[in-house]
Amino acid sequence: MILASDGDFNTGMSSRGDLARLIEEERKTGIALTVLGVGTDNLKDGMLEQLADRGNGNYAYLDSLEEAHKVLAREASATLVAVAKDVKIQVEFNPAQVAAYRLISYENRALKAEDFKDDTKDAGEIGAGHSVTALYELLPAGVAPDVPVTDDLRYQQRRQPSPAAAASGELMWVKLRYKHPNAETSTPLDVVVKAPGRKHPRMTPNLGFSAAVAAFGMLLRDSCHKGEASWRLAADLAERYRGEDPDGSRAQFTHLVEMAEGLSRTKPHTY
DSSP states (O other): OOEEOOSOOSSSSSOOHHHHHHHHHHHHTTOOOOOEOSSSSSHHHHHHHHHHHTOOOEEEOSSSSSHIIIIIIHHHHHHHHHEEEEEEEEEEEEETTTTEEEEEEEEGEEEEGGGGTTTSSSSSEEEOOOOOOEEEHHHSSSSOOOOOOOSOOOSSEETTEEEHHHHOOHHHHHHEEETTOOOOOOOEEEEEEEESSSSOOOOOHHHHHHHHHHHHHHHHOOOOTTTTTOOOHHHHHHHHHHHHHHHHHHHHHHHHHHHHHHEEEEEEEEO
């Protein structure tokens, strides 16, 4: 099912709780809900995204005809066809390599550590041909921060790095759990990532472009973590790592950053 709305439900069933319960009940029968945001005057963006999450679907905001064509034509299989549901990812960094880390964004997707193995806890969906990128800011090994340990850890014993951690050459342990579209029990998948050593690999176009998008997001929010990021840095990264751009969406992003840079220089007028 596809719902197109501005999220301002003011007739019929308008309670957020009632809507969420209805969507969850229908989800159990195999009906997924994808939500498309439209309108600008009174858009309830957060509300619409939550409903899509409850319906094991995806959310997209349509701000132009080009975006509608992208979501409903070019990316229809990824938007409308889920190949995995309740996908959860848990990352454990080796303290012999990483002293501290910060996940950039995904604040509205965070789960408690104890929810990772709980199959009753809802999570996100992955569509056909869909990929997900998570960016972390890392502090190299030094004095590890005192953080609570709530799950079985690979590299630490009683909050201290195990003797084998330093010698393992491993950077992190990535744990993934997902359910097949018609299943209710999750399937685990664990992957160990080796440390790159002194010779750092070059960023791929996708990773470099993702870094540009992350920098742009932090600038828009005036994040306290933006560091030395600037509009020009975001635009330069986007241009340098544009890669293949058959539909011109990455070039459009660069133009958007340049527009934001120009607006940031405009002095506000008081009336």
